[in-house]
Amino acid sequence: MAVLILAEVIEGVLQVDATARAVSAARSLGEVDLLCAGNSVATAALQAASLEGVAKVLVAEDASLAHRLAEPTSALLVSLASGYSHILAPATSDARNILPRVAALLDVMIISDVLAIESADTFRRPTYAGNAIQTVQSADAVKVLTVRTTAFEPVSNGAAAPVEAVAVNVGAATSTWLEDKVESSDRPELTSSRIVVSGGRGVGSAENFAIINALADTLGAAVGASRAAVDSGYAPNDWQVGQTGKVVAPQLYIACGISGAIQHLAGMKDSKVIVAINKDADAPIFQVADYGLVGDLFEIVPQLTERLG
Amino acid sequence: MKILVPVKRVIDYNVKVRVKSDGSGVDLANIKMSINPFDEIAVEEAIRLKEKGIASEVIAVSIGVRQAQETLRTALAMGADRAILIVASDDVHQDIEPLAVAKLLAKVVESEQPDLVITGKQAIDNDMNATGQMLSALLGWSQAAFASALEIADGAAKVTREVDGGLQTIQVKLPAIITADLRLNTPRFASLPNIMKAKKKPLTEISAAELGVDVSPRLRVLKTEEPAGRASGVMVGSVDELIEKLKNEAEVL
Numbered sequence: 001m002a003v004l005i006l007a008e009v010i011e012g013v014l015q016v017d018a019t020a021r022a023v024s025a026a027r028s029l030g031e032v033d034l035l036c037a038g039n040s041v042a043t044a045a046l047q048a049a050s051l052e053g054v055a056k057v058l059v060a061e062d063a064s065l066a067h068r069l070a071e072p073t074s075a076l077l078v079s080l081a082s083g084y085s086h087i088l089a090p091a092t093s094d095a096r097n098i099l100p101r102v103a104a105l106l107d108v109m110i111i112s113d114v115l116a117i118e119s120a121d122t123f124r125r126p127t128y129a130g131n132a133i134q135t136v137q138s139a140d141a142v143k144v145l146t147v148r149t150t151a152f153e154p155v156s157n158g159a160a161a162p163v164e165a166v167a168v169n170v171g172a173a174t175s176t177w178l179e180d181k182v183e184s185s186d187r188p189e190l191t192s193s194r195i196v197v198s199g200g201r202g203v204g205s206a207e208n209f210a211i212i213n214a215l216a217d218t219l220g221a222a223v224g225a226s227r228a229a230v231d232s233g234y235a236p237n238d239w240q241v242g243q244t245g246k247v248v249a250p251q252l253y254i255a256c257g258i259s260g261a262i263q264h265l266a267g268m269k270d271s272k273v274i275v276a277i278n279k280d281a282d283a284p285i286f287q288v289a290d291y292g293l294v295g296d297l298f299e300i301v302p303q304l305t306e307r308l309g
Numbered sequence: 310m311k312i313l314v315p316v317k318r319v320i321d322y323n324v325k326v327r328v329k330s331d332g333s334g335v336d337l338a339n340i341k342m343s344i345n346p347f348d349e350i351a352v353e354e355a356i357r358l359k360e361k362g363i364a365s366e367v368i369a370v371s372i373g374v375r376q377a378q379e380t381l382r383t384a385l386a387m388g389a390d391r392a393i394l395i396v397a398s399d400d401v402h403q404d405i406e407p408l409a410v411a412k413l414l415a416k417v418v419e420s421e422q423p424d425l426v427i428t429g430k431q432a433i434d435n436d437m438n439a440t441g442q443m444l445s446a447l448l449g450w451s452q453a454a455f456a457s458a459l460e461i462a463d464g465a466a467k468v469t470r471e472v473d474g475g476l477q478t479i480q481v482k483l484p485a486i487i488t489a490d491l492r493l494n495t496p497r498f499a500s501l502p503n504i505m506k507a508k509k510k511p512l513t514e515i516s517a518a519e520l521g522v523d524v525s526p527r528l529r530v531l532k533t534e535e536p537a538g539r540a541s542g543v544m545v546g547s548v549d550e551l552i553e554k555l556k557n558e559a560e561v562l
Contacts, residue, residue, distance in 0.1 A: 010474065069479065070442065070452050093472040097454045100407070100439035104446035109408045109527040110439045122531065127436050131326040132335050133536050136528040174451035174482045178467070181476040195561075219562075227491070237457070237492060238475050243433065244491050246473075252561040262325070269539070273559045275551065290542040290559065293551055303548045308562070 001030035001120065002055075004080060006089040006098065007048050009036050009068075014044035016051075017192040018090040020154030023051050025147040027155070029086050029120055031055045035166075037073055039066035045163050052155040062168040067177040068094050072170035074101040080166065081106060081142060085120065091146035091247075099146055108140035113247075115151040129243040129266035149191060150249035150270060183236045190239065193222035195252045196271070198241055200264075201228035202257020202278065202297055209234050211298065212256055215305045224248065224268075226258045242267035256297045260285025277301065310424035310483075312355040312364045314389065315414055316348040316371050318380040319434040332532040335434075337401045344380045347429025349387075350489040353496040354459060355427050356388035363461050364425075366390050370417055372397050372410050378512065385507035386499030392510065393417060397517035397524045404435055409517075409524040411443035416520040418448060423484065425466070430455050430488040441488035451481035457492040 003026040008015035019034070026032050032053055036045040037060040045059045058080065064072045077098070081087060087102060089095035091113050103110040115133065116124040122137045123145065190196065197219065199212040209229075216223045225235035227242055241248055243266040253271035258264060260276070260283055268274070269288050276289035277297050286292040293300060320326065320335070321343040327336045344352075358364040369384035370393040371377040381392035395413050397405050405413075418426065431438035445452035453468035457476065460467040461483075470477045471490045481487075499507070517524050545551045555562045 067477070067479075070445075070454065074446065093455065096438050097442065097452075100437075100442035101446040101452065103439070104408060104411060104443035107408075109406055110437065110443070111528065112437050112439060126536070127533075128320070128326040128335060128434055129436065130536060132328045133534045135531040135534075137531055138528055140527050174485075175453070176480045177477070178480055179478040180474075181478075183475040231492070236475065237471055238473060243436070244430075252555070252559075263322070269536075273555070273561045274539075274542070275555070286542070286544070288539055288542075290539070291551055291554055292542055292544045293546075293548070294544065300548055304552070307548060307552055 001085040002083060003029045003032045003086040003088055004084040005032060005034050006077060006095060007034045007036045007044070008090050008092055008094065009038050009041055009044045012038060012040045012044060014047045016047065017154055017189070018092060018149050019048060020051055021149040021152045022088060022090040022147055023053050024155045025114070025117060025152040026086065026088050027053045028117055033058055035060060035077070035080065037065045037076055038068060039063055049161040049163050050157050050159055052157065052159045054159060054161040056161050057163045058166045059163060060166050060168050064170050064173060065168065068098065069175045069177060070097045070101050071174055073098045074105060075170040076168060077102045078105045079169065084142065086143045086145065088145050088147060090149045095146045099144055103144035106142055106144065108142050108144055109138065111136065111138060111143065111145040114145050114147045129262050130269065131262070148247060150247055183238050187216060188220065188222045190222040190224055191246050191248055194250055195219045195221035196224045196248050196250045197221045197254045197256065198224035198226065198258060199229050199235065199256050200226035200258030201232065203229060203234055206234045211301045215254070215301050218305050218309050226264050255285050256301055258285055259283045260288065310364055311366045311368065311421065312358060313418065313421060313423040313426045314348070314351050314355045314367060314369050314384065315426070315428050315440070316352060316369050316380050316384050317345040317432045318342050318371065318373055318377040319345045319432055322346055322433055328533055328535045332534060334402055334530070334533045342376070344383045345429055345432045347431060347489055347491070349496040350491065350493050351427040351429050352384045352387050352389060353494045354489060357494065358461065359388065368393065368421060368423065370395065370414065372405055372413050374398050374401050376401070381512055382507050383499065385510045386504045387497060390510065392512040394512060394514045395517055395520065396514060405524050406526050406528065407437050407439040407443055408527060409522060410440050411447055412522045413517055413520055414444050415447045416522060425483060426486045428486065428488050430490050441486050445486040451485045453479060453481050453485060454488045455490040456487050457490050459487060459493065
């Protein structure tokens, strides 16, 4: 039994944390090969080779794989699939785009967002916005799955697996990449940060988000947001935490002015410690919070920043 | 051009889900069901394309139990022209898997020949996020998942996609599959006259067996459990107390 993992590589840069967690999830299943696919992935491949538990790194470099569009990348994965019992990737937006396509091409089901691997064919995954956890057993010949990275510890660094080039023949392009609009941020990445400070509708405006950012910077934290804050234009969409945004499980999650709708809780309720700051004592967020403070976030958050600075 | 919009009947997003104590699943008996919120966005986008004169016909299709008729009537009341119901189950607790749904939809695409399929990005019950991508694979069409903006011109769709680092814009050749993200649009409410009119719009019913698709599940659900509950928390009275607790009790600062 061997596992093929699609390494998370964005614009030639290996996303070490997400990839290391996927490797950790897959190690119980057999020998792990990592695939680095893209336009220019040599550096990423070398870095991937140093992850503990990787047997070898496959490098697929071709202009057609730039930006990892779903059609060519899934064609590549399918061309490499024979000999692997499992095809796996961290559940990022790229993998969610590509892996279901791979599964259908192989005529197997996708198993999305796996939280735990019980055996080679049995997996646990969340449904209903994380309100019901299903244990599913796959009857398919090849298991294609995405893993929820926050549910697995990353493997360490220091190994040196061989790197091997593979042939790329992915057919004619039906999609073309036009443009990326990347939110630049010096802060830690949301899904892997140890601390996350999030703002909701209660923050009131994009300008007011400065007090959330200030607390985050004091703590070396990433900044998150609720859907209400994103829809109101207070925060960019890639800050959104929840069922339809990102799933985080930091050591400390501080929710400021967030009521705690089911859809938001789906993205953060596995955090180790949750702090809620809200002026409404009946807000549902207090039901999942380890520490709750009822009051005006415009007084509390700056005070916190000052005391912790 | 013709647009096909798959819609799913799911538990209403405001309902607090109850897991059955015997681990056999989620209790859906006598629970409020609605159109999946992402599918509502997909329907809205198709209707907007019709209002702009780009689409000539919008067909809504749903797969599942007979009660999914109501979901299709919702889509018709929003402005879809006609509907197709594929009856694949007689038990509301049997969720047809995305692979089987994609195969059934591929059959509908074969007979209806649409130029574009707009689906929701995921159903809020199984949270799979897969049907659109799988359909695209089966048809060999191009795909644009998680769309937050869409422009159609010259036989192609320019789609802005919500990705982890921000936004990505791609161009896909038609025919194509697009899956709608939350920010694509704000769906309209169906007005009472339109709800009445929708009752007269055509709704064709066929069975999964007639289409020759096996809908038996590939994933056997062994059990369904409540997530581990959190220990109840405490309310603190001041910022100083909060910091003290975070430092000395929770040890996260």
